[in-house]
Amino acid sequence: MSNELSKDTHTESHSAQYVREYSFRSALMSLTVLFFMWGFITSLNDILIPYLKKLFLLSYTQAMLVQLCFFGAYFVVSIPAGHLCKKLGYQRGIVIGLALSAVGGLLFYPAASVVSYGLFLSALFVLASGITILQVAANPYVTALGSEETASGRLTMTQAFNALGTTIAPFFGGLLIFGAVSHSTEVTALGSPADAVKLPYLLIAGTLLALSFIFYKLKLPDITSHSAEKRSADNSRLFDHPHLILGAIGIFLYVGAEVSIGSFLINFFTDPQIGNMTEKVAANLIAYYWGGAMLGRFLGASIMHFVPARFCLVFCSLMVTILIALSIQLNGNMAMYSILAVGLFNSIMFPTIFSLALTGLKSLTGQGSGLLCLAIVGGAIVPMLQGVAADSFGLQQSFWVPLLCYLFVGFYGLKGATMIAWNQSAQHNSRTHQL
Structure with missing residues (x-):
């Protein structure tokens, strides 16, 4: 009798788990x-x-x-x-x-x-x-x-x-x-x-x-918001993590540069010295900029199984700065294809900066994530700066603005891991001293 009851209970538990997983998959879709x-x-x-x-x-x-x-x-x-x-x-x-x-x-x-x-x-x-x-x-x-x-x-x-x-x-x-x-x-x-x-x-x-x-x-499954983290975590302690602060700057500049380039592409392609095409044709080409980013996410996810994320970040930022520099210096199809190729190397930057910036934060991870999300406002500021540059120096020369942003991203890839290691070492020494 007890074996039959145990079997029924196990069946009910398995059935409930199946229903729960099916509900989650449906919600995700x-x-x-x-x-x-x-x-x-x-x-x-x-x-x-x-x-x-x-x-x-x-x-x-x-x-x-x-x-x-x-x-x-x-x-x-x-x-x-x-x-x-x-x-x-x-x-x-x-x-x-x-x-x-x-x-x-x-x-x-x-x-x-x-x-x-x-x-x-x-x-x-x-x-x-x-x-x-x-x-x-x-x-x-x-x-x-x-x-x-x-x-x-x-x-x-x-x-x-x-x-x-x-x-x-x-x-x-x-x-x-x-x-x-x-x-x-x-x-x-x-x-x-x-x-x-x-x-x-x-x-x-x-x-x-x-x-x-x-x-x-x-x-949908009744999932309420996650419980708040311990209130003892002081937001001012975020400034004890320089790799987080520089990461927030990196997110600000990266999002700003990516959005800014996309914002100017149609005007760039319709320029007589570049593509000399109609707005309708130029609009279709923008899909290659964003499509490149989509393709790059899949390629980058595979590559980063073998190559450290920060090295990928440095390589991508270097490639982007070269491509933008070519678009500034050249005319015609070469300038056009160079700026479109930027999308491919944009792909892994946001998640890589985000993950590097949150490394080692522990109880401050929630607050750090919030700071990085607020930094997305770079998409509002950097395009304005490029707009000012375009009005002052011309559209093609205005791409120096996003180029400088990507240079900082490369710097963060080079120095970010060093700061993380230094910060973790300092925390370890502090705990050792307390013991």
Whole structure:
């Protein structure tokens, strides 16, 4: 009798575990759609910037307000979004983020009707605020859908869908935005081409609203936000880890450089000295920049099984600086292909800097991760700096701005590990002295 009872209990336990794993897999498959969407929306800015620049006759600096508003939302909304998800849970946070992003997409319609640059920027900020809430909710939710040992693998898989979104978006934007205005020889704020953004962003808003309703109805595993780390961990102690502080600077400059290059590609390719092509054709080429980053993630993940991460970081930053230098000095196809190849070597930089910066933080890992996430605001600042340089010295020479950013990334790869080793040695000596 007892054996039969034990067998039934074991069967029930096995069945419950199967149901739980199936639930987690289903939830993870649903979340990959979110990663795709925010990659898609972020990459679409590269199409929107030259479109608005031509529509409103903007300077390069004024056009870069697009990225300032979009990535500025990460800096402004990240902390409130964290509190929101902690209070309401991840699933409700995802629903709210999707709904808010949909509102931002809908605001493009009145912005195009009134033909107001200020309204376009406001719509972008609302859209990006929703995307920020999505990121704050979805990233930890993915890590919680299974064991800690496989968390990085799950995040890598979902990030691949994010890269897929950034690769597809330029084709979509080039077709629906620049395709709609290709019949016009000149785009002015008085003409109908302002309507070209209505359909794409209405489609995005409709998709986001549908996803919001779907995630509201889905029976996802009830996983609440992770418990807060020990409050005894003093944030001021973060400054005792120089590799973290320099890593935050590295994230700031890397994200800024990557976003900045993407923001200027269409204008660069349409330049008579470089590609001398239409905006629609140039938009399609941007897919190779982001597609290279997607391919590089898979290659880099394999290579880093055999080569230390910091050496890969140094090599990639060196290759990028050479490629950008070639794009600055050369004209025609060589300049164009050189800048496109930068995407391939961008691929491993963000996760490598992130992981190096968090090495050895232990109880401060949560606070360190938060600091690194705030550093993503570099995507708002560096494009503005390149915009100022483009207005002052010309578009081609303005690429010195991201080149200098990548030089710091290379420096961090060289010195970061040394600082980590020094810091760990100091901590060990301190513990030995206390004993």
